[in-house]
Amino acid sequence: MLRELPPIKVDALVIGHGASGLMAASALASQNNNVLVVGKGATATSMSTGCISYIRKDILRQERGAIDLEALARSVHPFNDIMERGSLALEEVLLQVSSFFQRSLSDQGLEMTDDAFHFFDMLTNAGTMYSCSIAPSFTASGRLDRLREGSLALLGIEGHRDLDPRLVAAMCAGHVDGVRVRPYWRKLDCMGHGGMTATEAAARFKNGGTQELIKTISDLEEDSVAIPPLFGLQSVHKGMSELCSESEKNVFELVTPMSLPGLRLQDAMERSAVGHGCHLMKNHLVTRLEVKRERAVSALIETPTRRQAVSFNSLILATGDLVGGGLALAGREVVDPFSTFKVGWFGKTEPLPGQTRYDAAMRQVVEAGYLVTHEMRLMTKEGRPFENAFGAGSTLASFSFPTGVGLGGELLTAWIAAEYAKEGS
Ligand SMILES: Cc1cc2nc3c(=O)[nH]c(=O)nc-3n(C[C@H](O)[C@H](O)[C@H](O)COP(=O)(O)OP(=O)(O)OC[C@H]3O[C@@H](n4cnc5c(N)ncnc54)[C@H](O)[C@@H]3O)c2cc1C
Numbered sequence: 001m002l003r004e005l006p007p008i009k010v011d012a013l014v015i016g017h018g019a020s021g022l023m024a025a026s027a028l029a030s031q032n033n034n035v036l037v038v039g040k041g042a043t044a045t046s047m048s049t050g051c052i053s054y055i056r057k058d059i060l061r062q063e064r065g066a067i068d069l070e071a072l073a074r075s076v077h078p079f080n081d082i083m084e085r086g087s088l089a090l091e092e093v094l095l096q097v098s099s100f101f102q103r104s105l106s107d108q109g110l111e112m113t114d115d116a117f118h119f120f121d122m123l124t125n126a127g128t129m130y131s132c133s134i135a136p137s138f139t140a141s142g143r144l145d146r147l148r149e150g151s152l153a154l155l156g157i158e159g160h161r162d163l164d165p166r167l168v169a170a171m172c173a174g175h176v177d178g179v180r181v182r183p184y185w186r187k188l189d190c191m192g193h194g195g196m197t198a199t200e201a202a203a204r205f206k207n208g209g210t211q212e213l214i215k216t217i218s219d220l221e222e223d224s225v226a227i228p229p230l231f232g233l234q235s236v237h238k239g240m241s242e243l244c245s246e247s248e249k250n251v252f253e254l255v256t257p258m259s260l261p262g263l264r265l266q267d268a269m270e271r272s273a274v275g276h277g278c279h280l281m282k283n284h285l286v287t288r289l290e291v292k293r294e295r296a297v298s299a300l301i302e303t304p305t306r307r308q309a310v311s312f313n314s315l316i317l318a319t320g321d322l323v324g325g326g327l328a329l330a331g332r333e334v335v336d337p338f339s340t341f342k343v344g345w346f347g348k349t350e351p352l353p354g355q356t357r358y359d360a361a362m363r364q365v366v367e368a369g370y371l372v373t374h375e376m377r378l379m380t381k382e383g384r385p386f387e388n389a390f391g392a393g394s395t396l397a398s399f400s401f402p403t404g405v406g407l408g409g410e411l412l413t414a415w416i417a418a419e420y421a422k423e424g425s
Contacts, residue, residue, distance in 0.1 A: 005308040010036045010279075012421050013299055013312040015286045016326060018043035019407050020393025020414040021318035022269040022278075023097075026104060027418035028316075029276040036310060037278050038301055040285040043266055044324045044394065045407070049124075050261035051132040051139065054094060054116055054408035097415040098134075107275065108268040109237055113140035116408075120145065124255040125163050125228065127171025133408065136261060138240040142226055142252035144176055151180040153222035154254075157213075158187040159194060160201050162228035162259050186216050198259040202232040210242055217247040224250040229260035233267040236260075289315075289338045294380060296340075296389040314421035317341070317371070317378060318392040318414060326395040327370070336371065341389075342379035344372040371395050376417045390417035 014025045017039025029035045098116045105112055112134050119131045121144045129144070154165035165183030172181060190209040191201065205213075217225050225247070231239040243251040253261070274280055281301065288300040298311040319326030319337075328337045336343050371378055373396060377385040392414040 003306045007309040009311045010034045012314040014316045016318035018045040020410045022273045023411050023414035024316045024392050024418040025278045026273045026276040029278045035278045038281045038284045038286050046262045046266035047258050048262040049255045049257045050265040052134040052408045053132045104272040105268045108271045110268040111137040113137050122255050127168040130255045139253045148178045151222040153220045153225045154183045155225050155227050156185045159191045160228050162198050162256050188212050205230045214246045226254050229253045229256050233264040289340050294387050315389040316392050316417050319395050321394040342372045342381050344370050376420050390420050392417040
């Protein structure tokens with residue numbers, strides 16, 4: 001039977017517990033707002049590589065290497081909209097977001113290497129090249145420009161599925177000029193027999209298990225050693241520091257999606273939101289929104305056994321894209337599952353200058369449906385801006401990865417949505 005809990009009231013309700021929702025919630029809570037975050041389902045954030053850029057590299061290239069704020073605005077549609085109205089100093093916002101984000105993660109034990117205005121290249125666990133501006137420190141220490149003229153061991157651990165060193169060695173031959181790359185497979189007693197996921201492997205390394213690995217790494221000839229992600233958030237700093245200092249080598253993780261790096265980012269952001277004072281209801285779904293004219297006034301939160309109404313002054317919708325479940329398909333149409341907000345459609349997009357046909361096709365797919373905003377305000381289905389409901393993250397146009405900016409652009413939208421929501425709280 002469904003239990004009805006007493007209704008609650010908050011300053012701001014954030015729907016969606018990925019990077020965007022948690023960033024918006026933390027920003028609001030850090031300014032003394034009473035914030036509730038409700039989220040259900042795996043987030044795209046937890047599947048990501050945890051590596052971040054605020055601007056798309058193709059746009060940067062078109063600007064011949066100079067960071068140009070107009071180019072940044074063009075790469076993220078809502079900012080373009082806002083900048084045209086002259087209501088936002090993007091340069092300031094970018095620095096604020098970047099420093100708030102880094103501090104919040106660092107407080108939770110996730111150190112990131114920050115250079116918001118430049119790109120560096122690293123290798124992924126598929127052997128492809130990956131460029132970004134901000135990465136976890138023990139991933140960024142595998143920057144290709146720092147490996148040049150050195151030697152690199154790719155260390156696969158039997159039973160661990162995240163790194164096949166032979167595959168990476170074969171794939172990366174063209175990307176890593178001047179680096180001598182050699183693959184190794186090693187068996188570690190602590191891993192036992194059979195395959196295991198990264199999370200299972202991390203449990204083995206949580207309380208020790210590193211001594212055997214340190215010996216294995218020390219025995220390799222190479223100066224730098226790439227390993228799969230082995231540690232969860234709580235032990236990553238200590239574990240990786242130990243591997244580096246005791247082996248006296250540059251030990252780093254390859255850029256790895258669908259594994260521990262995304263889970264660590266998710267974990268750190270959740271802890272940070274709670275640390276800033278947010279109330280986080282995980283495994284809860286917002287099933288309905290009540291709207292009065294251009295104001296969203298309350299929502300219904302449900303689990304299979306409980307139901308609770310929450311009223312609020314401001315709403316931030318950070319429910320993710322089609323992958324995240326923030327938008328849905330009805331036949332060939334992209335719709336908003338709440339049947340409340342206006343969903344846009346870019347129609348046929350022409351390739352941007354310098355864009356390949358593949359990129360253009362991808363862009364068309366990702367930009368096919370999105371929530372329409374006016375200065376971050378969501379719109380009624382009839383096209384009138386809401387007074388107190390704001391969109392953030394990949395549910396907005398152009399933010400989905402890989403064609404959009406991804407996490408960096410989404411964090412920016414979340415920060416700005418929080419700025420607007422603050423006024424209503
Ligand atoms: C495999 C993979 C790799 C990626 N790698 C990168 C990368 O390296 N760099 C990068 O920048 N980006 C990357 N991305 C993209 C990036 O992860 C996403 O764009 C970003 O995480 C989206 O964040 P978000 O907060 O907007 O949404 P999400 O992280 O998806 O969070 C939204 C959450 O809200 C929940 N939700 C939806 N509706 C409701 C509701 N009614 N009630 C409660 N909860 C609800 C959803 O279930 C979801 O869990 C990757 C994505 C994937 C899938």
